[in-house]
Amino acid sequence: MSILVIAEHNNDQLNSATLSSLSAASQMGTTIDLLIVGYNCQAVAEQAVNIANIRKVRVADNSAYQHFLAENIAPLIAEVAEGYSHIIATATTTAKNIMPRVAALMDVQAISDISAVVSEDTFKRPIYAGNLVATVQITDPIKVLTVRGTAFDAAATEGGSAMIEVVSQVYELGVSSFVSEQLAQSDRPELTAANIVISGGRGMASGDNFDLLYRIADKLGAAVGASRAAVDADFVANDMQVGQTGKIVAPDLYIAVGISGAIQHLAGMKDSKVIVAINKDQEAPIFSVADYGLVADLFTALPELESKLS
Protein backbone atom coordinates (compact mmCIF):
# COMPACT_ATOMS: atom_id res chain seq x y z
CA MET A 1 0.00 0.00 0.00
CA SER A 2 1.62 3.19 -1.09
CA ILE A 3 0.00 6.50 -1.81
CA LEU A 4 0.81 9.22 -4.32
CA VAL A 5 -0.32 12.73 -3.39
CA ILE A 6 -0.36 15.35 -6.16
CA ALA A 7 0.95 18.70 -4.92
CA GLU A 8 -0.93 21.96 -5.53
CA HIS A 9 1.44 24.87 -6.10
CA ASN A 10 2.18 27.89 -8.31
CA ASN A 11 5.75 26.83 -9.27
CA ASP A 12 7.04 28.91 -6.36
CA GLN A 13 5.03 28.14 -3.23
CA LEU A 14 3.45 24.89 -2.08
CA ASN A 15 -0.28 25.58 -1.63
CA SER A 16 -1.51 24.66 1.86
CA ALA A 17 -4.38 22.74 0.22
CA THR A 18 -1.81 19.98 -0.38
CA LEU A 19 -1.51 19.46 3.39
CA SER A 20 -5.15 18.33 3.58
CA SER A 21 -4.53 15.60 1.03
CA LEU A 22 -1.43 14.46 2.93
CA SER A 23 -3.49 14.29 6.09
CA ALA A 24 -6.22 12.26 4.34
CA ALA A 25 -3.52 10.02 2.83
CA SER A 26 -2.13 9.24 6.29
CA GLN A 27 -5.53 7.74 7.16
CA MET A 28 -5.19 5.30 4.23
CA GLY A 29 -1.58 4.16 4.59
CA THR A 30 1.88 5.00 5.83
CA THR A 31 3.99 5.08 2.66
CA ILE A 32 3.30 8.46 1.07
CA ASP A 33 5.07 10.06 -1.89
CA LEU A 34 4.40 13.59 -3.12
CA LEU A 35 4.44 14.41 -6.84
CA ILE A 36 5.22 17.96 -7.89
CA VAL A 37 4.54 18.72 -11.55
CA GLY A 38 5.43 22.19 -12.83
CA TYR A 39 8.13 24.34 -14.38
CA ASN A 40 11.00 25.93 -12.49
CA CYS A 41 9.40 24.52 -9.38
CA GLN A 42 12.49 23.49 -7.39
CA ALA A 43 11.54 25.91 -4.60
CA VAL A 44 8.32 23.95 -4.09
CA ALA A 45 10.30 20.71 -3.81
CA GLU A 46 12.59 22.26 -1.21
CA GLN A 47 9.58 23.25 0.92
CA ALA A 48 8.00 19.83 0.49
CA VAL A 49 10.93 17.76 1.74
CA ASN A 50 10.40 19.17 5.23
CA ILE A 51 6.83 17.89 5.49
CA ALA A 52 6.52 15.09 8.03
CA ASN A 53 5.98 11.47 6.96
CA ILE A 54 6.72 11.75 3.27
CA ARG A 55 8.99 9.09 1.80
CA LYS A 56 9.85 10.70 -1.53
CA VAL A 57 9.21 13.99 -3.25
CA ARG A 58 9.03 13.24 -6.98
CA VAL A 59 9.50 16.27 -9.20
CA ALA A 60 8.61 16.62 -12.90
CA ASP A 61 9.99 19.99 -13.97
CA ASN A 62 9.38 20.94 -17.60
CA SER A 63 8.00 23.89 -19.56
CA ALA A 64 5.20 21.62 -20.80
CA TYR A 65 3.83 21.67 -17.25
CA GLN A 66 4.16 25.40 -16.56
CA HIS A 67 0.46 26.24 -16.73
CA PHE A 68 -0.80 22.91 -15.36
CA LEU A 69 -2.61 21.98 -18.58
CA ALA A 70 -4.60 18.81 -17.92
CA GLU A 71 -3.80 17.43 -21.39
CA ASN A 72 -0.06 17.32 -20.56
CA ILE A 73 -0.12 16.56 -16.85
CA ALA A 74 -2.73 13.78 -16.82
CA PRO A 75 -0.69 11.27 -18.87
CA LEU A 76 2.36 11.95 -16.71
CA ILE A 77 0.43 11.30 -13.48
CA ALA A 78 -1.15 8.17 -15.00
CA GLU A 79 2.34 6.86 -15.80
CA VAL A 80 3.89 7.78 -12.44
CA ALA A 81 0.82 6.27 -10.69
CA GLU A 82 1.93 2.77 -11.65
CA GLY A 83 2.40 0.72 -8.46
CA TYR A 84 0.51 3.02 -6.10
CA SER A 85 -2.75 2.03 -4.43
CA HIS A 86 -4.15 5.56 -4.08
CA ILE A 87 -3.69 8.73 -6.14
CA ILE A 88 -4.90 11.75 -4.18
CA ALA A 89 -5.24 15.49 -4.71
CA THR A 90 -7.12 18.23 -2.90
CA ALA A 91 -10.24 19.34 -4.79
CA THR A 92 -9.01 22.69 -6.10
CA THR A 93 -10.01 23.80 -9.60
CA THR A 94 -6.61 22.55 -10.81
CA ALA A 95 -7.13 19.06 -9.41
CA LYS A 96 -10.78 18.91 -10.46
CA ASN A 97 -9.58 19.67 -13.98
CA ILE A 98 -6.80 17.06 -14.03
CA MET A 99 -7.76 14.10 -11.84
CA PRO A 100 -10.78 12.79 -13.81
CA ARG A 101 -8.58 12.87 -16.91
CA VAL A 102 -6.00 10.78 -15.06
CA ALA A 103 -8.67 8.33 -13.89
CA ALA A 104 -10.03 7.83 -17.42
CA LEU A 105 -6.52 7.13 -18.73
CA MET A 106 -6.16 4.49 -16.02
CA ASP A 107 -9.69 3.12 -16.64
CA VAL A 108 -10.64 3.84 -13.03
CA GLN A 109 -13.78 5.45 -11.62
CA ALA A 110 -12.56 8.43 -9.57
CA ILE A 111 -14.26 9.62 -6.40
CA SER A 112 -14.57 13.39 -5.98
CA ASP A 113 -14.40 15.51 -2.88
CA ILE A 114 -14.21 12.92 -0.09
CA SER A 115 -14.99 14.29 3.37
CA ALA A 116 -14.04 11.23 5.45
CA VAL A 117 -12.00 8.03 5.16
CA VAL A 118 -13.95 4.98 6.39
CA SER A 119 -11.37 2.41 5.25
CA GLU A 120 -8.76 2.15 2.53
CA ASP A 121 -11.43 1.57 -0.12
CA THR A 122 -14.50 3.23 1.43
CA PHE A 123 -15.12 6.96 1.73
CA LYS A 124 -17.79 9.46 2.63
CA ARG A 125 -18.57 12.33 0.33
CA PRO A 126 -21.20 15.08 0.19
CA ILE A 127 -23.79 14.87 -2.60
CA TYR A 128 -26.66 17.17 -3.55
CA ALA A 129 -24.80 20.31 -2.43
CA GLY A 130 -23.99 18.69 0.90
CA ASN A 131 -27.64 18.00 1.74
CA LEU A 132 -26.77 14.31 1.95
CA VAL A 133 -23.63 12.33 2.64
CA ALA A 134 -22.97 9.18 0.62
CA THR A 135 -20.75 6.29 1.70
CA VAL A 136 -19.04 4.84 -1.35
CA GLN A 137 -16.85 1.76 -1.76
CA ILE A 138 -14.46 1.55 -4.71
CA THR A 139 -13.91 -1.82 -6.36
CA ASP A 140 -11.20 -0.65 -8.78
CA PRO A 141 -7.73 -1.76 -7.59
CA ILE A 142 -6.35 1.79 -7.79
CA LYS A 143 -8.23 4.56 -6.04
CA VAL A 144 -8.18 7.99 -7.65
CA LEU A 145 -9.55 10.53 -5.19
CA THR A 146 -9.98 14.23 -4.65
CA VAL A 147 -10.22 15.43 -1.08
CA ARG A 148 -12.36 18.21 0.38
CA GLY A 149 -9.72 20.48 1.90
CA THR A 150 -11.85 21.70 4.79
CA ALA A 151 -12.62 18.16 5.96
CA PHE A 152 -9.04 17.23 6.86
CA ASP A 153 -6.54 18.95 9.15
CA ALA A 154 -3.35 20.21 7.58
CA ALA A 155 -0.35 17.87 7.84
CA ALA A 156 2.69 19.25 9.69
CA THR A 157 5.05 21.19 7.42
CA GLU A 158 8.10 20.46 9.57
CA GLY A 159 9.93 17.41 10.83
CA GLY A 160 10.42 15.51 7.59
CA SER A 161 13.44 14.76 5.49
CA ALA A 162 12.17 13.22 2.28
CA MET A 163 14.48 12.56 -0.63
CA ILE A 164 13.92 14.22 -3.98
CA GLU A 165 13.57 12.09 -7.09
CA VAL A 166 13.51 13.54 -10.58
CA VAL A 167 10.74 12.42 -12.94
CA SER A 168 11.96 13.07 -16.46
CA GLN A 169 9.05 11.98 -18.68
CA VAL A 170 7.58 14.82 -20.72
CA TYR A 171 4.14 14.78 -22.28
CA GLU A 172 3.16 17.60 -24.57
CA LEU A 173 -0.04 16.81 -26.44
CA GLY A 174 -0.07 20.10 -28.35
CA VAL A 175 -3.86 20.37 -28.35
CA SER A 176 -4.15 23.19 -25.82
CA SER A 177 -2.19 26.29 -25.02
CA PHE A 178 -2.18 28.92 -22.32
CA VAL A 179 -3.23 32.42 -23.40
CA SER A 180 -3.60 34.57 -20.31
CA GLU A 181 -4.55 34.68 -16.67
CA GLN A 182 -5.99 37.33 -14.39
CA LEU A 183 -5.32 36.37 -10.80
CA ALA A 184 -6.86 38.29 -7.94
CA GLN A 185 -4.30 40.21 -5.90
CA SER A 186 -5.07 40.64 -2.23
CA ASP A 187 -3.17 41.22 1.00
CA ARG A 188 -5.96 39.47 2.90
CA PRO A 189 -5.76 35.76 3.72
CA GLU A 190 -6.74 33.23 1.07
CA LEU A 191 -10.45 32.41 1.29
CA THR A 192 -10.11 28.67 1.84
CA ALA A 193 -7.31 29.04 4.39
CA ALA A 194 -8.60 31.99 6.47
CA ASN A 195 -9.66 31.61 10.11
CA ILE A 196 -12.35 34.24 9.66
CA VAL A 197 -14.42 34.86 6.54
CA ILE A 198 -16.89 37.68 6.03
CA SER A 199 -19.12 37.35 2.97
CA GLY A 200 -21.59 39.63 1.26
CA GLY A 201 -24.63 38.84 -0.86
CA ARG A 202 -27.16 40.56 -3.02
CA GLY A 203 -28.08 42.76 -0.03
CA MET A 204 -24.76 44.59 -0.42
CA ALA A 205 -26.43 46.30 -3.41
CA SER A 206 -23.17 47.25 -5.18
CA GLY A 207 -19.50 46.37 -5.52
CA ASP A 208 -18.51 49.66 -3.89
CA ASN A 209 -20.42 48.70 -0.76
CA PHE A 210 -18.08 45.71 -0.32
CA ASP A 211 -15.69 48.30 1.14
CA LEU A 212 -17.80 48.00 4.29
CA LEU A 213 -16.77 44.34 4.44
CA TYR A 214 -13.13 44.94 3.50
CA ARG A 215 -12.72 47.39 6.37
CA ILE A 216 -14.08 44.89 8.89
CA ALA A 217 -12.03 42.11 7.32
CA ASP A 218 -8.85 44.15 7.79
CA LYS A 219 -9.67 44.63 11.47
CA LEU A 220 -10.30 40.92 11.96
CA GLY A 221 -7.58 39.55 9.67
CA ALA A 222 -10.39 37.96 7.67
CA ALA A 223 -10.86 36.94 4.06
CA VAL A 224 -13.81 38.32 2.11
CA GLY A 225 -16.22 36.06 0.23
CA ALA A 226 -19.46 36.46 -1.66
CA SER A 227 -22.62 34.62 -2.60
CA ARG A 228 -23.35 33.61 -6.17
CA ALA A 229 -25.93 36.41 -6.38
CA ALA A 230 -23.27 39.01 -5.61
CA VAL A 231 -20.89 37.56 -8.20
CA ASP A 232 -23.61 37.21 -10.85
CA ALA A 233 -24.53 40.87 -10.25
CA ASP A 234 -20.87 41.78 -10.92
CA PHE A 235 -20.36 43.26 -7.45
CA VAL A 236 -17.16 41.20 -7.07
CA ALA A 237 -15.06 38.65 -9.01
CA ASN A 238 -15.77 34.93 -9.31
CA ASP A 239 -12.79 33.90 -7.18
CA MET A 240 -14.69 35.19 -4.13
CA GLN A 241 -17.72 32.92 -4.59
CA VAL A 242 -18.50 30.58 -1.70
CA GLY A 243 -20.89 27.71 -2.37
CA GLN A 244 -21.64 24.40 -4.06
CA THR A 245 -19.89 25.41 -7.24
CA GLY A 246 -17.54 28.02 -5.79
CA LYS A 247 -15.16 27.60 -2.89
CA ILE A 248 -15.83 25.45 0.14
CA VAL A 249 -14.79 27.15 3.38
CA ALA A 250 -14.91 26.08 7.01
CA PRO A 251 -13.33 28.88 9.06
CA ASP A 252 -13.61 29.35 12.82
CA LEU A 253 -15.94 32.27 12.17
CA TYR A 254 -18.11 32.91 9.11
CA ILE A 255 -20.06 36.15 8.92
CA ALA A 256 -22.79 36.21 6.25
CA VAL A 257 -24.02 39.69 5.45
CA GLY A 258 -27.00 40.35 3.20
CA ILE A 259 -27.02 36.70 2.13
CA SER A 260 -30.40 34.97 2.14
CA GLY A 261 -28.92 31.48 2.43
CA ALA A 262 -29.80 29.42 -0.65
CA ILE A 263 -28.82 25.77 -0.16
CA GLN A 264 -26.14 26.23 -2.82
CA HIS A 265 -24.48 28.87 -0.62
CA LEU A 266 -24.96 26.89 2.60
CA ALA A 267 -23.17 24.00 0.88
CA GLY A 268 -20.02 26.08 0.81
CA MET A 269 -19.94 27.30 4.42
CA LYS A 270 -22.10 25.28 6.78
CA ASP A 271 -19.17 23.38 8.24
CA SER A 272 -17.81 26.63 9.66
CA LYS A 273 -17.33 26.47 13.43
CA VAL A 274 -19.33 29.60 14.27
CA ILE A 275 -21.73 31.24 11.83
CA VAL A 276 -23.06 34.79 12.15
CA ALA A 277 -25.87 36.05 9.92
CA ILE A 278 -26.75 39.70 9.47
CA ASN A 279 -29.84 40.21 7.35
CA LYS A 280 -32.80 42.57 7.44
CA ASP A 281 -35.24 39.77 6.54
CA GLN A 282 -35.86 37.74 9.68
CA GLU A 283 -37.31 34.90 7.56
CA ALA A 284 -34.04 34.49 5.60
CA PRO A 285 -32.99 30.79 5.58
CA ILE A 286 -29.43 31.79 6.56
CA PHE A 287 -30.69 32.21 10.14
CA SER A 288 -31.48 28.48 10.31
CA VAL A 289 -27.76 27.63 10.23
CA ALA A 290 -26.52 30.68 12.18
CA ASP A 291 -25.21 30.45 15.74
CA TYR A 292 -25.80 34.17 16.12
CA GLY A 293 -28.37 36.01 14.06
CA LEU A 294 -28.86 39.75 13.87
CA VAL A 295 -31.89 41.20 12.10
CA ALA A 296 -30.64 44.59 10.99
CA ASP A 297 -30.02 46.86 8.04
CA LEU A 298 -26.46 46.02 7.04
CA PHE A 299 -25.76 49.63 6.09
CA THR A 300 -26.11 50.63 9.73
CA ALA A 301 -24.89 47.37 11.31
CA LEU A 302 -21.59 47.14 9.37
CA PRO A 303 -20.24 50.63 10.20
CA GLU A 304 -21.23 50.04 13.81
CA LEU A 305 -19.49 46.66 13.83
CA GLU A 306 -16.37 48.21 12.34
CA SER A 307 -16.23 51.01 14.90
CA LYS A 308 -16.87 48.74 17.88
CA LEU A 309 -14.27 46.12 16.96
CA SER A 310 -11.15 47.08 18.83
Add this chain to the structure above:
Amino acid sequence: MKVLVAIKRVIDYNVKVRPNSDNSDVELANVKMSINPFCEIAIEEAVRLKEKGIATDIIAVTIGSQQSQEQLRTSLALGADRALLIDAEQPVEPLAVAKCLKAVFDEEKPDLILMGKQAIDGDNNQTGQMLASLIGCAQGTFASEVNIEEGRVSVTREIDGGIQTLSLTLPAVVTTDLRLNEPRYASLPNIMKSKQKPLATVTTDELGVDITARTKLLGVEPPAQRQAGIMVNDVTQLIDKLKNEAKVIS
Protein backbone atom coordinates in the same frame (compact mmCIF):
# COMPACT_ATOMS: atom_id res chain seq x y z
CA MET B 1 -19.89 22.88 -37.42
CA LYS B 2 -21.48 20.06 -35.48
CA VAL B 3 -22.04 20.44 -31.73
CA LEU B 4 -22.82 17.61 -29.34
CA VAL B 5 -24.47 18.63 -26.06
CA ALA B 6 -24.60 16.05 -23.26
CA ILE B 7 -27.30 16.60 -20.66
CA LYS B 8 -28.52 14.89 -17.48
CA ARG B 9 -31.91 14.42 -15.86
CA VAL B 10 -31.61 15.24 -12.14
CA ILE B 11 -33.83 16.07 -9.18
CA ASP B 12 -34.97 19.68 -9.63
CA TYR B 13 -32.69 22.10 -7.81
CA ASN B 14 -35.59 23.43 -5.73
CA VAL B 15 -36.43 20.03 -4.22
CA LYS B 16 -35.25 19.20 -0.72
CA VAL B 17 -33.65 15.77 -1.18
CA ARG B 18 -34.05 12.99 1.37
CA PRO B 19 -32.67 9.48 1.87
CA ASN B 20 -35.11 6.66 1.06
CA SER B 21 -36.68 4.54 3.83
CA ASP B 22 -33.71 2.19 4.31
CA ASN B 23 -31.05 4.87 3.75
CA SER B 24 -29.69 2.92 0.79
CA ASP B 25 -30.06 5.72 -1.75
CA VAL B 26 -31.70 9.06 -2.43
CA GLU B 27 -35.52 9.03 -2.54
CA LEU B 28 -36.47 9.46 -6.20
CA ALA B 29 -40.16 8.49 -6.04
CA ASN B 30 -42.63 11.31 -6.78
CA VAL B 31 -39.88 13.91 -6.98
CA LYS B 32 -39.81 16.66 -9.60
CA MET B 33 -37.07 16.07 -12.17
CA SER B 34 -35.43 18.63 -14.47
CA ILE B 35 -32.46 19.20 -16.74
CA ASN B 36 -29.33 19.76 -14.65
CA PRO B 37 -28.92 23.58 -14.52
CA PHE B 38 -25.34 23.44 -15.85
CA CYS B 39 -26.58 21.39 -18.83
CA GLU B 40 -29.17 24.08 -19.62
CA ILE B 41 -26.27 26.52 -19.90
CA ALA B 42 -24.52 24.10 -22.28
CA ILE B 43 -27.64 23.87 -24.49
CA GLU B 44 -28.00 27.66 -24.47
CA GLU B 45 -24.38 28.08 -25.57
CA ALA B 46 -24.89 25.65 -28.45
CA VAL B 47 -28.06 27.46 -29.54
CA ARG B 48 -26.25 30.82 -29.44
CA LEU B 49 -23.48 29.36 -31.63
CA LYS B 50 -26.19 28.34 -34.09
CA GLU B 51 -27.76 31.79 -33.99
CA LYS B 52 -24.33 33.25 -34.82
CA GLY B 53 -24.13 30.94 -37.83
CA ILE B 54 -21.24 28.94 -36.36
CA ALA B 55 -23.05 25.75 -35.33
CA THR B 56 -25.11 24.04 -38.01
CA ASP B 57 -26.21 20.84 -36.28
CA ILE B 58 -26.89 20.47 -32.54
CA ILE B 59 -27.32 16.98 -31.14
CA ALA B 60 -28.56 16.59 -27.57
CA VAL B 61 -27.62 13.31 -25.91
CA THR B 62 -28.36 11.79 -22.54
CA ILE B 63 -27.93 8.49 -20.76
CA GLY B 64 -30.78 7.29 -18.61
CA SER B 65 -34.18 5.67 -18.47
CA GLN B 66 -36.95 6.25 -21.02
CA GLN B 67 -38.19 9.08 -18.78
CA SER B 68 -35.11 11.08 -19.81
CA GLN B 69 -36.89 11.64 -23.14
CA GLU B 70 -38.66 14.46 -21.29
CA GLN B 71 -35.38 16.36 -20.83
CA LEU B 72 -34.33 15.62 -24.43
CA ARG B 73 -37.65 17.06 -25.68
CA THR B 74 -36.97 20.18 -23.63
CA SER B 75 -33.52 20.40 -25.25
CA LEU B 76 -35.15 20.16 -28.67
CA ALA B 77 -37.62 22.88 -27.70
CA LEU B 78 -34.70 25.06 -26.63
CA GLY B 79 -33.07 24.70 -30.04
CA ALA B 80 -31.29 21.34 -30.45
CA ASP B 81 -31.90 19.81 -33.90
CA ARG B 82 -32.01 16.16 -32.90
CA ALA B 83 -31.68 14.02 -29.82
CA LEU B 84 -30.25 10.68 -28.80
CA LEU B 85 -31.23 8.69 -25.73
CA ILE B 86 -28.74 6.08 -24.57
CA ASP B 87 -31.07 3.76 -22.75
CA ALA B 88 -29.87 2.61 -19.33
CA GLU B 89 -32.17 1.71 -16.46
CA GLN B 90 -29.44 1.50 -13.81
CA PRO B 91 -27.43 4.51 -12.60
CA VAL B 92 -24.35 5.01 -14.79
CA GLU B 93 -21.06 6.27 -13.33
CA PRO B 94 -19.12 9.16 -14.91
CA LEU B 95 -16.47 6.91 -16.50
CA ALA B 96 -19.13 4.73 -18.15
CA VAL B 97 -21.03 7.85 -19.27
CA ALA B 98 -17.80 9.15 -20.80
CA LYS B 99 -17.31 5.82 -22.62
CA CYS B 100 -20.84 5.99 -24.03
CA LEU B 101 -20.28 9.58 -25.15
CA LYS B 102 -16.97 8.54 -26.72
CA ALA B 103 -18.89 5.96 -28.79
CA VAL B 104 -21.33 8.70 -29.89
CA PHE B 105 -18.37 10.96 -30.67
CA ASP B 106 -16.83 8.28 -32.89
CA GLU B 107 -20.11 7.94 -34.79
CA GLU B 108 -21.05 11.62 -35.08
CA LYS B 109 -17.61 13.29 -35.22
CA PRO B 110 -18.73 16.60 -33.66
CA ASP B 111 -16.32 19.56 -33.62
CA LEU B 112 -17.35 20.69 -30.18
CA ILE B 113 -18.78 18.86 -27.19
CA LEU B 114 -20.54 21.00 -24.60
CA MET B 115 -21.71 19.81 -21.20
CA GLY B 116 -22.25 21.09 -17.68
CA LYS B 117 -19.20 21.13 -15.42
CA GLN B 118 -21.05 19.03 -12.88
CA ALA B 119 -24.49 17.58 -12.21
CA ILE B 120 -26.14 18.86 -9.07
CA ASP B 121 -27.02 15.35 -7.88
CA GLY B 122 -23.66 13.63 -7.54
CA ASP B 123 -21.57 16.84 -7.73
CA ASN B 124 -18.83 14.70 -9.32
CA ASN B 125 -17.44 17.12 -11.88
CA GLN B 126 -15.75 14.33 -13.87
CA THR B 127 -17.55 13.37 -17.07
CA GLY B 128 -16.28 16.14 -19.39
CA GLN B 129 -12.66 15.64 -18.38
CA MET B 130 -13.01 11.85 -18.75
CA LEU B 131 -14.54 12.19 -22.20
CA ALA B 132 -11.73 14.51 -23.35
CA SER B 133 -9.26 11.98 -21.95
CA LEU B 134 -10.83 9.08 -23.85
CA ILE B 135 -10.97 11.08 -27.11
CA GLY B 136 -7.44 12.37 -26.49
CA CYS B 137 -8.58 15.91 -27.23
CA ALA B 138 -8.36 19.26 -25.46
CA GLN B 139 -10.61 20.24 -22.58
CA GLY B 140 -11.85 23.63 -21.41
CA THR B 141 -13.49 23.13 -18.04
CA PHE B 142 -15.51 25.62 -15.92
CA ALA B 143 -16.02 27.93 -18.90
CA SER B 144 -17.34 31.46 -18.45
CA GLU B 145 -16.65 32.53 -22.04
CA VAL B 146 -16.36 30.52 -25.27
CA ASN B 147 -15.22 31.90 -28.64
CA ILE B 148 -14.78 29.88 -31.81
CA GLU B 149 -11.94 31.14 -33.99
CA GLU B 150 -10.55 29.37 -37.07
CA GLY B 151 -10.40 25.75 -36.06
CA ARG B 152 -9.79 26.55 -32.43
CA VAL B 153 -11.88 27.48 -29.44
CA SER B 154 -10.83 30.06 -26.91
CA VAL B 155 -12.15 29.22 -23.44
CA THR B 156 -12.08 31.52 -20.44
CA ARG B 157 -12.19 29.47 -17.26
CA GLU B 158 -13.16 30.28 -13.69
CA ILE B 159 -10.32 29.03 -11.49
CA ASP B 160 -9.65 29.36 -7.75
CA GLY B 161 -7.29 32.30 -8.18
CA GLY B 162 -9.33 34.21 -10.78
CA ILE B 163 -9.74 33.78 -14.53
CA GLN B 164 -7.66 31.85 -17.08
CA THR B 165 -7.93 31.77 -20.87
CA LEU B 166 -6.82 28.76 -22.93
CA SER B 167 -6.78 28.19 -26.67
CA LEU B 168 -7.83 24.68 -27.70
CA THR B 169 -7.70 22.84 -31.02
CA LEU B 170 -10.96 21.30 -32.20
CA PRO B 171 -12.48 18.91 -31.47
CA ALA B 172 -12.61 19.91 -27.84
CA VAL B 173 -14.75 19.27 -24.78
CA VAL B 174 -15.98 22.40 -22.99
CA THR B 175 -17.73 22.20 -19.62
CA THR B 176 -19.89 25.14 -18.62
CA ASP B 177 -19.82 27.23 -15.47
CA LEU B 178 -22.67 29.35 -14.15
CA ARG B 179 -21.74 32.66 -15.68
CA LEU B 180 -21.29 31.50 -19.28
CA ASN B 181 -24.80 32.62 -20.21
CA GLU B 182 -28.34 32.89 -18.95
CA PRO B 183 -30.47 30.12 -20.48
CA ARG B 184 -33.72 31.04 -22.22
CA TYR B 185 -37.09 29.45 -21.61
CA ALA B 186 -38.66 27.30 -24.29
CA SER B 187 -41.49 29.10 -26.07
CA LEU B 188 -44.82 27.36 -26.62
CA PRO B 189 -44.45 27.23 -30.43
CA ASN B 190 -40.98 25.73 -30.00
CA ILE B 191 -42.32 23.16 -27.53
CA MET B 192 -44.93 22.17 -30.14
CA LYS B 193 -42.28 22.02 -32.89
CA SER B 194 -39.95 19.92 -30.74
CA LYS B 195 -42.40 17.03 -30.94
CA GLN B 196 -41.64 16.72 -34.66
CA LYS B 197 -37.86 16.69 -34.22
CA PRO B 198 -36.04 13.33 -34.37
CA LEU B 199 -35.31 11.52 -31.12
CA ALA B 200 -33.43 8.23 -31.50
CA THR B 201 -32.73 5.57 -28.89
CA VAL B 202 -29.70 3.33 -28.64
CA THR B 203 -28.64 0.83 -25.97
CA THR B 204 -25.26 0.67 -24.24
CA ASP B 205 -24.83 -2.83 -25.74
CA GLU B 206 -25.32 -1.39 -29.22
CA LEU B 207 -22.63 1.17 -28.40
CA GLY B 208 -20.42 -1.65 -27.16
CA VAL B 209 -19.88 -0.08 -23.74
CA ASP B 210 -19.70 -2.03 -20.48
CA ILE B 211 -21.45 0.08 -17.85
CA THR B 212 -20.85 -2.28 -14.92
CA ALA B 213 -20.48 -0.19 -11.76
CA ARG B 214 -16.98 0.24 -10.32
CA THR B 215 -18.23 1.63 -7.02
CA LYS B 216 -20.84 0.53 -4.49
CA LEU B 217 -23.13 2.98 -2.77
CA LEU B 218 -23.21 1.66 0.80
CA GLY B 219 -25.65 4.24 2.12
CA VAL B 220 -26.91 7.77 2.20
CA GLU B 221 -27.45 9.85 5.32
CA PRO B 222 -28.27 13.44 6.19
CA PRO B 223 -25.25 15.49 7.30
CA ALA B 224 -24.73 16.32 10.96
CA GLN B 225 -27.26 19.00 11.91
CA ARG B 226 -26.13 22.27 13.45
CA GLN B 227 -27.41 23.18 16.90
CA ALA B 228 -30.05 25.89 16.80
CA GLY B 229 -28.52 29.32 17.33
CA ILE B 230 -29.79 32.47 19.04
CA MET B 231 -30.84 35.89 17.83
CA VAL B 232 -28.93 38.85 19.23
CA ASN B 233 -30.48 42.29 19.71
CA ASP B 234 -27.72 44.52 18.42
CA VAL B 235 -24.12 44.79 17.29
CA THR B 236 -22.82 45.28 20.85
CA GLN B 237 -24.36 41.99 21.99
CA LEU B 238 -23.05 40.26 18.87
CA ILE B 239 -19.47 41.36 19.57
CA ASP B 240 -19.85 40.32 23.21
CA LYS B 241 -21.03 36.82 22.21
CA LEU B 242 -18.22 36.38 19.68
CA LYS B 243 -15.60 37.48 22.20
CA ASN B 244 -16.80 35.87 25.39
CA GLU B 245 -19.04 32.95 24.45
CA ALA B 246 -17.76 31.65 21.09
CA LYS B 247 -14.26 33.06 21.71
CA VAL B 248 -13.61 33.42 17.98
CA ILE B 249 -12.46 37.04 18.06
CA SER B 250 -10.31 38.82 20.59
